[in-house]
Amino acid sequence: MTPPATPPATPAATPAAALILFTDFGPRGPYMGQMHAALHQYAPGVRVIDLFADAPVYDARAAAYLLAAYAPDMGAGAVFVCVVDPGVGGARPPMVLWAHDRIFVGPGNGLFEIIARRAERYEARRIVWRPGKLSPSFHGRDLFAPIAAALAVGEAVETVALGDAEWRRHDWPDDLDQVIYLDHFGNAITGLRAASVDAGQVFSIGGERLSRARTFSDVPVGQAFWYENANGLVEFAVNQGSAAQQLRLEPGTETGFL
Amino acid sequence: MTPPATPPATPAATPAAALILFTDFGPRGPYMGQMHAALHQYAPGVRVIDLFADAPVYDARAAAYLLAAYAPDMGAGAVFVCVVDPGVGGARPPMVLWAHDRIFVGPGNGLFEIIARRAERYEARRIVWRPGKLSPSFHGRDLFAPIAAALAVGEAVETVALGDAEWRRHDWPDDLDQVIYLDHFGNAITGLRAASVDAGQVFSIGGERLSRARTFSDVPVGQAFWYENANGLVEFAVNQGSAAQQLRLEPGTETGFL
Amino acid sequence: MTPPATPPATPAATPAAALILFTDFGPRGPYMGQMHAALHQYAPGVRVIDLFADAPVYDARAAAYLLAAYAPDMGAGAVFVCVVDPGVGGARPPMVLWAHDRIFVGPGNGLFEIIARRAERYEARRIVWRPGKLSPSFHGRDLFAPIAAALAVGEAVETVALGDAEWRRHDWPDDLDQVIYLDHFGNAITGLRAASVDAGQVFSIGGERLSRARTFSDVPVGQAFWYENANGLVEFAVNQGSAAQQLRLEPGTETGFL
Numbered sequence: 133m134t135p136p137a138t139p140p141a142t143p144a145a146t147p148a149a150a151l152i153l154f155t156d157f158g159p160r161g162p163y164m165g166q167m168h169a170a171l172h173q174y175a176p177g178v179r180v181i182d183l184f185a186d187a188p189v190y191d192a193r194a195a196a197y198l199l200a201a202y203a204p205d206m207g208a209g210a211v212f213v214c215v216v217d218p219g220v221g222g223a224r225p226p227m228v229l230w231a232h233d234r235i236f237v238g239p240g241n242g243l244f245e246i247i248a249r250r251a252e253r254y255e256a257r258r259i260v261w262r263p264g265k266l267s268p269s270f271h272g273r274d275l276f277a278p279i280a281a282a283l284a285v286g287e288a289v290e291t292v293a294l295g296d297a298e299w300r301r302h303d304w305p306d307d308l309d310q311v312i313y314l315d316h317f318g319n320a321i322t323g324l325r326a327a328s329v330d331a332g333q334v335f336s337i338g339g340e341r342l343s344r345a346r347t348f349s350d351v352p353v354g355q356a357f358w359y360e361n362a363n364g365l366v367e368f369a370v371n372q373g374s375a376a377q378q379l380r381l382e383p384g385t386e387t388g389f390l
Numbered sequence: 391m392t393p394p395a396t397p398p399a400t401p402a403a404t405p406a407a408a409l410i411l412f413t414d415f416g417p418r419g420p421y422m423g424q425m426h427a428a429l430h431q432y433a434p435g436v437r438v439i440d441l442f443a444d445a446p447v448y449d450a451r452a453a454a455y456l457l458a459a460y461a462p463d464m465g466a467g468a469v470f471v472c473v474v475d476p477g478v479g480g481a482r483p484p485m486v487l488w489a490h491d492r493i494f495v496g497p498g499n500g501l502f503e504i505i506a507r508r509a510e511r512y513e514a515r516r517i518v519w520r521p522g523k524l525s526p527s528f529h530g531r532d533l534f535a536p537i538a539a540a541l542a543v544g545e546a547v548e549t550v551a552l553g554d555a556e557w558r559r560h561d562w563p564d565d566l567d568q569v570i571y572l573d574h575f576g577n578a579i580t581g582l583r584a585a586s587v588d589a590g591q592v593f594s595i596g597g598e599r600l601s602r603a604r605t606f607s608d609v610p611v612g613q614a615f616w617y618e619n620a621n622g623l624v625e626f627a628v629n630q631g632s633a634a635q636q637l638r639l640e641p642g643t644e645t646g647f648l
Numbered sequence: 649m650t651p652p653a654t655p656p657a658t659p660a661a662t663p664a665a666a667l668i669l670f671t672d673f674g675p676r677g678p679y680m681g682q683m684h685a686a687l688h689q690y691a692p693g694v695r696v697i698d699l700f701a702d703a704p705v706y707d708a709r710a711a712a713y714l715l716a717a718y719a720p721d722m723g724a725g726a727v728f729v730c731v732v733d734p735g736v737g738g739a740r741p742p743m744v745l746w747a748h749d750r751i752f753v754g755p756g757n758g759l760f761e762i763i764a765r766r767a768e769r770y771e772a773r774r775i776v777w778r779p780g781k782l783s784p785s786f787h788g789r790d791l792f793a794p795i796a797a798a799l800a801v802g803e804a805v806e807t808v809a810l811g812d813a814e815w816r817r818h819d820w821p822d823d824l825d826q827v828i829y830l831d832h833f834g835n836a837i838t839g840l841r842a843a844s845v846d847a848g849q850v851f852s853i854g855g856e857r858l859s860r861a862r863t864f865s866d867v868p869v870g871q872a873f874w875y876e877n878a879n880g881l882v883e884f885a886v887n888q889g890s891a892a893q894q895l896r897l898e899p900g901t902e903t904g905f906l
Contacts, residue, residue, distance in 0.1 A: 148434040150427065158832020159418050160675050162718050162879075165699040169666065169722045172695055176664040179430055183423040189833065190888045202420050205531070206427045218888050222865035268863035270878035273721070316416020317447060347526035349480035362528035363420075372448045372476050406692040408685065417676050437688055441681040460678050463789070464685045574674020575705065605784035607738035620786035621678075630706045630734050 149209030150179040151284050154199055155272065156216045159185040163272070167213065170273045174281030181206070187313075188383055190218040192243045193304060194312040197323035200246035201363045203234060213272065213280040214238035221268035225298055226259040226275055228283070228291060237280040239271070240299030248300065256299065257291035311368075311385040318374025320381040321367050324389060326360030333358075335368070335387055338379025342368060407467030408437040409542050412457055413530065414474045417443040421530070425471065428531045432539030439464070445571075446641055448476040450501045451562060452570040455581035458504035459621045461492060471530065471538040472496035479526035483556055484517040484533055486541070486549060495538040497529070498557030506558065514557065515549035569626075569643040576632025578639040579625050582647060584618030591616075593626070593645055596637025600626060665725030666695040667800050670715055671788065672732045675701040679788070683729065686789045690797030697722070703829075704899055706734040708759045709820060710828040713839035716762035717879045719750060729788065729796040730754035737784035741814055742775040742791055744799070744807060753796040755787070756815030764816065772815065773807035827884075827901040834890025836897040837883050840905060842876030849874075851884070851903055854895025858884060 151171050157163035164185050171180050183202060188194040195216040203212065217224075217239040225240040229247065231254035236244050240258070248254050259279055266274045282289050308323025315321065335342040335358055345357040348371045356375060361367040366387070368375045375381060409429050415421035422443050429438050441460060446452040453474040461470065475482075475497040483498040487505065489512035494502050498516070506512050517537055524532045540547050566581025573579065593600040593616055603615040606629045614633060619625040624645070626633045633639060667687050673679035680701050687696050699718060704710040711732040719728065733740075733755040741756040745763065747770035752760050756774070764770050775795055782790045798805050824839025831837065851858040851874055861873040864887045872891060877883040882903070884891045891897060 148430075150430055152423075152427075156832075160702045161829065161831045162699055163831070165668075165697050166718070166721050168697045169668075169699075169726075172664075172666055172697065173723055176695065179434070181423050181426045181430065183420055183427075186418045186832070202424070205424050207431055210427075219865045221863035267878035269875065273878065313419065315419045315421070316414075316444070347479035349477045359527065362525035362531065406688075408688055410681075410685075437692070439681050439684045439688065441678055441685075444676045460682070463682050465689055468685075571677065573677045573679070574672075574702070605737035607735045617785065620783035620789065 149211060149284065150181050150207060151175065151280060152203075152206045152210050152212045153180065153182045154184045154187060154195075154212055154214040156187045156189045156195065157185055157272070163270075166270075166273050167277055170277035171213070171281045174278050175284045178281070178284045183212075187216050190216070191383075192216045192218070192239070192241045193301075194308065194310070194323065194383065196243050196246040196304070197308045198312050198321070199243065200250060201325075201365050203236075203247065204232070205363065206234070208233040211235045211280050211284040212237065213276050214243055215272040215276060216243055217241065217271065220271050225294060226271065227294055227299060228257050228259060228279065228289070230255045235280070235283050237276045237283070240294065242299070242301040242304065244299070245301040245304055249306070256294045256296075258294040258298070259289065260292055261290040309387050309389050311381050311383055311387070314376045314381065314383060317369075318376035318378075319361075319367055319369045320375050320379070320385070321361065321365055322387050324366040324387060325364055326366050327364065329366055329389065333389070335389065337368065337385075337388065338381065340379060348372070407469060407542065408439050408465060409433065409538055410461075410464045410468050410470045411438065411440045412442045412445060412453075412460075412470055412472040414445045414447045414449075414453065415443055415530070421528075424528075424531050425535050428535035429471070429539045432536050433542045436539070436542045441470075445474050448474070449641075450474045450476070450497070450499045451559075452566065452568070452581065452641065454501050454504040454562070455566045456570050456579070457501065458508060459583075459623050461494075461505065462490070463621065464492070466491040469493045469538050469542040470495065471534050472501055473530040473534060474501055475499065475529065478529050483552060484529065485552055485557060486515050486517060486537065486547070488513045493538070493541050495534045495541070498552065500557070500559040500562065502557070503559040503562055507564070514552045514554075516552040516556070517547065518550055519548040567645050567647050569639050569641055569645070572634045572639065572641060575627075576634035576636075577619075577625055577627045578633050578637070578643070579619065579623055580645050582624040582645060583622055584624050585622065587624055587647065591647070593647065595626065595643075595646065596639065598637060606630070665727060665800065666697050666723060667691065667796060668719075668722045668726050668728045669696065669698045670700045670703060670711075670718075670728055670730040672703045672705045672711065673701055673788070679786075682786075682789050683793050686793035687729070687797045690794050691800045694797070694800045699728075703732050706732070707899075708732045708734070708755070708757045709817075710824065710826070710839065710899065712759050712762040712820070713824045714828050714837070715759065716766060717841075717881050719752075719763065720748070721879065722750070724749040727751045727796050727800040728753065729792050730759055731788040731792060732759055733757065733787065736787050741810060742787065743810055743815060744773050744775060744795065744805070746771045751796070751799050753792045753799070756810065758815070758817040758820065760815070761817040761820055765822070772810045772812075774810040774814070775805065776808055777806040825903050825905050827897050827899055827903070830892045830897065830899060833885075834892035834894075835877075835883055835885045836891050836895070836901070837877065837881055838903050840882040840903060841880055842882050843880065845882055845905065849905070851905065853884065853901075853904060854897065856895060864888070
């Protein structure tokens with residue numbers, strides 16, 4: 133990669149910072165491995181961690197709330213490659229966002245909206261660099277991974293200023309009143325921050341009334357409840373059971389809160 | 391991490407030793423990545439390997455037999471972070487076990503019972519250190535990962551003696567007479583060590599009679615058999631087919647052996 | 649590992665080259681982690697990347713076309729451990745193939761046929777080295793991983809010449825006229841190289857007629873099409889939908905092209 137121009141004034145990643153993958157590519161198949169290989173080519177000494185391989189498919193909005201909640205865990209200086217990009221090969225700008233002492237690389241389709249909205253300040257730039265061969269369907273491998281790897285090793289990358297109008301989504305709410313992820317246990321993560329919900333809140337959902345608990349072992353086996361999960365979001369759960377099955381929850385199910 | 395006190399006399403991990411994850415968090419979603427990030431923060435130079443991300447959900451007993459069979463492959467000096475912990479946030483002690491030249495970090499709910507029972511000697515200690523912020527539902531990330539990472543880089547961690555009565559499960563059998571894992575092929579791994587079963591043993595299961603074979607290619611395509619798997623356990627299989635489907639096996643299905 | 653004899657004249661992997669896993673072991677369960685641990689033992693400093701953990705199960709032929717299409721992305725010098733090996737423990741030769749500046753280790757059951765056929769020149773050798781303990785069912789862990797790791801760090805491994813008759817499959821076609829992989833989105837990857845198909849080709853499949861498009865965002869939401877995927881293969885897709893569901897595709901479904 134020939135590192136051309138305009139390094140933003142924002143400092144590069146610290147040496148021990150990791151590269152973080154956040155995608156809807158799926159935990160199966162070749163795509164995550166191809167991302168790892170592309171990152172390895174340009175940043176062979178940097179750890180790569182899969183945060184999500186199954187972010188909400190094609191749904192940059194739901195993914196934006198998930199990313200904002202889980203990014204802080206990944207360590208200051210981390211460089212994120214984020215790909216939930218149904219418009220790949222189309223008009224949305226490829227971009228880099230510096231915010232919260234982290235760097236985010238991906239499509240300017242709203243995926244970084246909530247990260248930006250919760251930041252005291254941020255800097256957004258459009259990626260100008262293009263690889264020798266850019267496939268129309270896999271910018272994650274061909275464009276975003278090389279850029280992220282370059283940033284992770286402190287190289288400058290060719291970017292220009294990107295105005296808010298080109299990528300912000302001011303019409304999206306501050307919290308998303310729906311289920312945005314069902315985990316392996318059947319717990320349902322919502323886009324609501326627990327800090328924005330009264331502790332006495334009761335959710336009526338799937339024919340049951342869910343009160344707040346501190347954690348699983350505080351309620352009887354089989355009982356549904358809500359709690360502040362380890363990343364600050366409202367989560368519906370059943371002690372040693374599946375909230376998804378018991379309450380018939382799916383991604384997109386509204387919580388009825390707002 | 392401020393490494394306070396009482397390093398056990400047991401030696402630390404060797405430099406090339408890896409950190410091993412054994413959890414029921416699921417191969418999807420953020421939890422394994424959050425564990426990797428937590429380990430990376432404290433032990434940036436140590437390899438992290440996912441052994442199981444889908445150990446038996448909520449079932450520390452079945453998981454204990456699985457862990458004991460698969461831990462030896464992970465190399466002497468390896469430091470395991472093991473989380474099958476339905477009682478997280480409750481009374482079970484967080485603990486470290488030194489046994490078989492390996493270190494195991496996780497909940498004292500029986501998950502390490504079979505490891506300990508098969509060890510000539512072991513040392514168990516209760517983790518006293520607490521992080522600045524301990525979520526009630528994700529001790530894997532907040533407590534066990536930092537402790538394991540510290541041990542992997544040879545740091546002392548704050549622990550106190552832990553009596554057997556607080557974590558051993560003497561009532562569990564030496565071998566578990568049931569299916570404890572169904573793999574991607576539909577092979578059914580049991581909690582029985584093949585060394586404890588006569589070579590002439592015939593299992594009657596799912597309406598078929600299964601005799602022992604050496605390996606898949608020794609029986610006709612479509613035939614069910616049992617064999618000593620590559621980790622010493624009795625496994626039910628079908629050559630180029632799915633034992634789970636053909637024999638209607640599930641985790642917990644009893645083998646009828648004992 | 650005692651590195652005995654006959655290093656092939658082909659140069660070893662470059663220092664930054666990675667070890668690449670291509671298997672049908674499944675993304676769940678212990679097998680990929682056991683492979684990582686085996687590789688770590690012999691090549692602790694080398695990055696290991698999972699390319700496929702869910703290659704076509706038991707189907708070395710379909711897997712051969714997938715491997716040939718995706719191997720080039722993994723970087724020159726990469727050492728591949730490839731295991732789609734229903735005949736493990738039987739007569740097929742364990743082998744190493746040097747081709748396309750990459751090294752492939754695995755069973756001589758045709759899995760490397762398409763790699764070899766598309767190479768200007770290649771060198772194939774039979775693995776003679778055996779580990780102290782070789783399980784009859786997991787040569788990936790016991791035999792292929794140690795050999796691959798040794799090659800990745802530039803060690804010689806004990807091999808002898810391997811004639812084409814022992815492993816080539818000259819009867820297999822140059823392109824495979826069927827679906828060989830369904831991805832997380834429901835896109836259907838075929839064994840046909842797009843370069844071998846006329847741009848005006850229309851596929852009649854699942855009751856629909858699929859024309860070529862450049863990428864997803866070039867067709868209306870819900871429309872089925874075919875395109876040259878990012879690895880040069882013909883792929884059936886639906887913009888923001890599942891081709892697998894909409895067109896009722898499965899691995900093995902014929903495309904009707906040949």
